Amino acid sequence: MILYVKNMVCDRCIMIVDQQLNQLGFSVKDISLGKVEVEPEPGSAQLQDIGAALQVLGFELIDKGRDQLIEQVKNEVINLVHYSDLNEIKQSLMHVIAGRLNKEYTYLSRLFSDGEGITIERYIIQQKIEKVKELLEYGELNLNEISYKMGYSSSAHLSAQFKTITGMSPSKYKSATGQNRKPLDRV
Known part of the structure; x- marks a missing residue:
């Protein structure tokens, strides 16, 4: 079972x-x-x-089958964002997820939005920002390397998205004491 x-x-x-x-x-x-x-x-x-x-x-x-499918989507997003090199994925993450789950993109998108109150794309962005926070805290990569690893077109795009989600720039976040990372199950 x-x-x-x-x-x-x-x-x-x-x-x-x-x-x-x-x-x-x-x-x-x-x-x-x-x-x-x-x-x-x-x-x-x-x-x-x-x-x-x-x-x-x-x-x-x-x-419930609906809740199971939403959880599968979340797990696929986490696997892709946190355990893959996103610059190597040449199609949208949403289409990768739909393919892995053998479901139509529009069906998954509607189901996820109805169940979670946010779009899958927004959830992906939130997960990516949490991964960026982690990488910033480690201090092993600079912002250009992080943006490349996370599949962003530029560090400016990453910085803009980071500021939209967190309210601060990546450099401000990195220098702040007591950074505010979220557990993955709370994103």
Whole structure:
């Protein structure tokens, strides 16, 4: 049986969910962001136990097909933005996501907007800005290198988008004490 889990945003989340399901007596056959295949198939009481155990850890079982698809979109965005080199992707991220999920772009866009109250494009931008914040804090790349890595056409475009989202320029953010990064599941 495949379970869909909300708020799985990193490898550590995968490890924690895997450990929790093993402790509950399930064998994890396959696990990725937001999706876990377990054996044996849990009954309704066991699903409630799984849900309760995961909720304590900040996760949530998703049971509606619509919500599952929205979570899959979020996980694809996170995978692309945080774990890919965006300058190597030669088409729009939205079309990459639609292809990976075998769904029409317009359908996903409408579904996501209705469910989340923002467009997928806006969500992608928010995730990209969080990744830029991370890269700025590390201090290993300059703004030109960051803009290239994140698939921006120029550092000016990145700076403008960064200021729109955060209210400050990248250099102001970098020099500020107590930077304000958000956890990926809260973006």
